[in-house]
Amino acid sequence: MFRTLAMIDMIDKSGNHERRIIAKIFKGHEPKIKKEKALSELVKRLADLKLRGVPYDQMGQAYESLIQRIGAEKEFSEYFTPRHIVELMVEIIDPKPGEKIYDPGAGTGGFLVKAHDYVIQNYINEERDRTKQEFLVRQLRENLFGRELVEYVYRLGLMNLILHGDGSSNFEQGNSLSAPAMNKERNQYDVILTNPPFGELKYEVTGTFDHWTNRMETLFLQHVMNAVKPGGRVGIVVSDGVLFRADNTHKWIRKRLIEEFNVFAIVSLPSGVFKPYTGSKTSLLFLEKPKDENTPRTTRIWYYMVENDGFELGDRRLPIDKNDLPDVLKKYNLWKEKGIISEEWFGIGPKPDKPKCWVVDVEKIREEDYYLNANRYAPYKVEEIEYEDPATLMEELISRQEEILSGIKELRTLIGGEL
Secondary structure (H helix, E strand, O other): HHHHHHOHHOOOOOOOOHHHHHHHHHHHOOOOOOOHHHHOOOOOOHHOOOOOOHHHHHHHHHHHHHHHHOOOOOHHHHOOOOHHHHHHHHHHHHHOOOOOEEEOOOOOOOOOHHHHHHHHHHOOOHOOOOOHHHHHHHHHHEEEEEEEEHHHHHHHHHHHHHHHOOOOEEEOOOOOOOHHHHOOOOOOOOEEOOOOOOEEEOOOOOOOOOOOOOOOOHHHHHHHHHHEEEEEEEEEEEOOOOHHHOOOHHHHHHOOOOOOOOOEEEOOOOOOOOOHHHHHOEEEEEEEEEOOOOOOOEEEEEOOOOOOOOOOOOOOOOOEEEHHHHHHHHHHHHHHHHHHOOOHHOOOOOOOOOOOEEEEHHHHHHHOOOOOHHHOOOOOOOOOOOOOOOOHHHHHHHHHHHHHHHHHHHHHHHHOOOO
């Protein structure tokens, strides 16, 4: 059955869009359900749900909820970006109708889905001409581009896009760091939104890079810098090491970002936002590629230091009341539209001892040898915690363990037993 579905577009050469999408879903699929009886029962139960006629947006919301539950599991969290982080990045980048939107490490498609919904809600729904509105929706669906390497994650993303309005035509399974992909995508996209994988390289890379490194996040950042077209915008999650590591590759990348692009905002996130996948400290980096030689490069960078994102920072990530993200967007728009860093800085409210946002001139960045981590430029002293020597801590731990064991032996003797 699955093989037939994978070839349905070849069997029926009418060019039917739905059949082409079905073939794309099942192409190369190895069914996990081997018994026909079990598969028959599954189909029957799905039929009992009576999904015919249910609007795509409702099915999309249900599917997105399921993906979020899957993303909470450690083995899948690598491919899932928390949706409140996705929403913030999309709001700051502000994608518009007619723009080509790309995610080279698409995972389950969260950035593309949110960008699709954002453009419709904020721009296309405002269009009163029905014919033009329908054209803009079709154009938007053709302008969503994504690639995911891992097959089962790719299928999750493909279904996610289909259930949110079928923006799946340009969603591919493949390696964004391969030579064909990188050559094809140079200067191609108006908007890039992505959370690339972190850590050491785990698979073969055939693309050509100005600076080779075995760190995936650094290779993806170079790819993104090349793939965005002049005048285009990028929102990317980076490990904080990208902003402060002192090796030649990281220094070269930061200098190129500052001198050849317009880095306009950096949002520092607390450690734990991407748990259980990683507890690493991360930041959101926002930049533009200049349209031409006369377009200004980086002049000032707006920083925001997030302390709380609305969830606990442990592995369980349970909701809490404290959440800085609405304030991030409010303060960013204040800076973008009026050039005001924060109301407190202009006497509209009490000036805090530890402001959460500030602006740094590019000359200061150059003086600091292009380091970009937020702590370095905070307008207050960031408290540094000093830890004891690890060897000393280990000796103390062993000593306490021996004391506990001795106490247990004494207790056992008192109650007449032996240890």
